[in-house]
Amino acid sequence: MASILSKKKEKYTLKDLKSLGNDLLSSRTHINNLPILLSFVSPESAPQFVVESLLSLQSFFTPLLSQLPSTSSIPSSSTKRSRDDDSSKTKTTESTDPEVIFKTWLRSNFDEFVKLLLVVLVSEQSEDTLRDIVLGTLMEFVKLLNVGRFHSSIYHRLLDAIIHSAVDIDVFVDILDSKYFKYIDVRYFTYISMEKFVKTLEASVVSGNRAVIETSEVESDSKESLELSVHKIYQILSQIPPPEKQAEDSQHEMWSCSDGSSSEKPKDKKKKQKEQDSSLLSPTTIAKRMKLKFTKAWISFLRLPLPLGVYKKVLASIDQTVIPHLSNPSMLCDFLTKSYDIGGVVSVMALSSLFILMTKHGLEYPNFYEKLYALLVPSVFVAKHRAKFLQLLDACLKSPLLPAYLAASFTKKLSRLSLSVPPSGSLVITALIYNLLRRHPSINHLVHKETDATANEDYSESQPKTRKNLGIDPFNNLESDPKKSGAMNSSLWEIDTLRHHYCPAVSRFVPSLETDLTIRAKTTEMKIEDYNSGSYGTIFKNEIRRRVKEVPLAFYKTIPTSLFEESDFPGWSFTIPQKDTKC
Missing domain, CATH: 1.25.40 (Serine Threonine Protein Phosphatase 5, Tetratricopeptide repeat)
Structure with a gap:
């Protein structure tokens, strides 16, 4: 089947893809167009083909997201027998129900669609405009899949693909910062994902230290990948607005509750949902939770073996961007004292943060x-x-x-x-x-x-002693x-x-x-x-x-007879020998 699709892909034009998408949206009879459109969502396809397929598939899946079963509820191929006969009967009837089978198939295709989007997003062949469109589509699924709630699983996979990709992360960070970091739920789950990534890296570092490395090339490759991942995590963390700036906002806007969040568009449901959210979480509670997640993400990140470049960037800005927003700034005392003991430029950069802990948070540093x-x-x-x-x-x-x-x-x-x-x-x-x-x-x-x-007034008596101690600095x-x-x-x-x-x-x-x-x-x-x-x-x-009143002139009122005065250098003579002017 895959070979047939690959052969047919070369024959399709952009007009054909548009007709396939229109037919898919018109009725279920053209459901077989779904795998064909999915085959064009790949880095090897032309950008315009990817965008056209993406738009058609997004329009198809968006109204169905609330009806699709969760990934965990998809039945397996071999149904296990349960002790209760009634429950076994219900399971078999559900598994043979055509509508359930159809929705399960749609869910598997949707998961495949998300997987392909992630591949296109981090592909080196993709253009920046295409990445922007793909990232926007994934964020829409994050908002819509769980009706009224943030889908953290897809968002975690999105950040994981960005961090472990070989593409420059600046493109993704700019998009997230300009469009999505203003939403409080995006920031909240970003902190959670960053903490998970850091714990995974920390576990890999510990296991790598215990394992016996056979070749130096493997060791250098693992170090480079680790340093690259640490650098990307820092870039994302440093771009998230700190909790105090978030608390200043009177309205905590959420991405999962923004306009057009689901296919169910009654205004009453939205109002009820907002009322429930506001009653459950007050602004002070949200600020405390955000500060707690901020603290966990940063403290866990600072435990990693930071590369020198990231180390200096952290020390240069930690006193303004991290310490004021931590739930307990004294948790940084170990990190800062170790940095201060390193010496050189690192100690100079750690001085500012260490001084804040000493003067404002009661840190004692004897030396x-x-x-x-x-x-x-x-x-x-x-x-x-x-x-x-x-x-x-x-x-x-x-x-x-x-x-x-x-x-x-x-x-x-x-x-x-x-x-x-x-x-x-x-x-x-x-x-x-x-x-x-x-x-x-x-x-x-x-x-x-x-x-x-x-x-001493009697200079003659103290002259030998003075000359002996002249110029000695204790x-x-x-x-x-x-x-x-x-x-x-x-x-x-x-x-x-x-x-x-x-x-x-x-x-x-x-x-x-x-x-x-x-x-x-x-x-x-x-x-x-x-x-x-x-x-x-x-x-x-x-x-x-400057306005100079007197201009210094390079001339002597009297011709000097020596280069230095004898009082400056006792025992030395710097006289200029007089030349004989007689002919």
């Missing part, structure tokens, strides 16, 4: 400041997420209960970094140090730390423990060198630290966001906009 101290490296000031990190760094050091040694260690560490970062980083560091000195008056001695030579930049860094006995000599920085903006900004920051009434904190997004380009634009 928080030690880890934060270790993140202060030159590469942070050129990282992609440096702006958010520097704002959080300033917020973490704002507490007046911060120990003096800790404030001094961060101040000195930032001061040392100012020697090896771009000019924009030096500006941010100066602003951070300004805020630290203003908040913690106990470390203001770092600004005007005097040496033994300047403190601060240990390589020490990872702020307690042992020796910052309290040091000074901010690095900031003093910025007075002669090659960038005018930096040299002009340094004198702001000379003001008496202990008088808090006369000073205000600097906003780090005004400096953390700077770059060479922004500094250059600001400089060319």
Whole structure:
């Protein structure tokens, strides 16, 4: 039969398909057109043939969906005998009833139609417009098959086909986001399906770790498929509106109760159904259930071994898109503490969410400041997420209960970094140090730390001792423990060198630290966001906009006799040899 149909398919034209569809819709006598139209719903068929067959089949099945038996109630070929004679008689009569047999056959063809639609949907040969039409048809069946209720089985199969397909998921996500995620039941069952997919992936990961893998190629293929599935699940989850935005809507619109939801169109049934739904579920109950499903889906997803790209995307947005909408945000403490312990860029990105849990949800992290101290490296000031990190760094050091040694260690560490970062980083560091000195008056001695030579009036007696200790800084930049860094006995000599920085903006900004920051009434904190997004380009634009009163000229009033002063380098001579001008 299949070979006959395949031969006939080549002879059919678009006009023939239209006539087949019209005949099928006209009477039951043309029911044999149904398998012919089904044969054209395939990726190998031309798009116009697929659309024409799809429209005819959809028009045929839509009025019959409420009459079709469920898949589970389809009788098997061999009827088992039951102990009760009456029940066995009813089963045999039902199985021999022509109408039951006909509806059972229709149900099997409908299931085949849905299966073929899923194949066309995720086929690489299908065009985007055809995918849009097929997805819309499947969503109509999700709405219509269970009269007045969401058919979660077809929707789960739809999402499963999308996640496990080789096609780019952006097309499907755009369609779902623009047309269907505004309905609360679609979002609800999407969370449920995502949680099921995650549990399946988690089970496969556990079984894969236990199994003995023979070849490395099999291992790499399984990792790639796992990473691809995780990435697709994240794309769908990240596009669903969060529960709080859903709760703001006064009317919780449902896809299964939207217009044209069934073949039975009496208005009374719709009104009764809406009244029943509104009486059963209040807006607060719906919001609680949505938040619970949201929490289960995200928590189960974060347990998976996330690829690095997905990991960074999650950490970059989890503080705004996930934490505020969880039923219990403290459930993320394990995930965030592990991320913070990784180090590098991952720790920088996890800092924002971890800080929220510490300040708003009572999370205790004993080594928080030690880890934060270790993140202060030159590469942070050129990282992609440096702006958010520097704002959080300033917020973490704002507490007046911060120990003096800790404030001094961060101040000195930032001061040392100012020697090896771009000019924009030096500006941010100066602003951070300004805020630290203003908040913690106990470390203001770092600004005007005097040496033994300047403190002793008798310079001649202390000269050998001073020269021996000249240039020694008690601060240990390589020490990872702020307690042992020796910052309290040091000074901010690095900031003093910025007075002669090659960038005018930096040299002009340094004198702001000379003001008496202990008088808090006369000073205000600097906003780090005004400096953390700077770059060479922004500094250059600001400089060319400035109105310069005095133009610096490149000439000397007196000709220099040495390159450096002898007081800067004791024991060294930098005199310029005088040339003999005699002829």
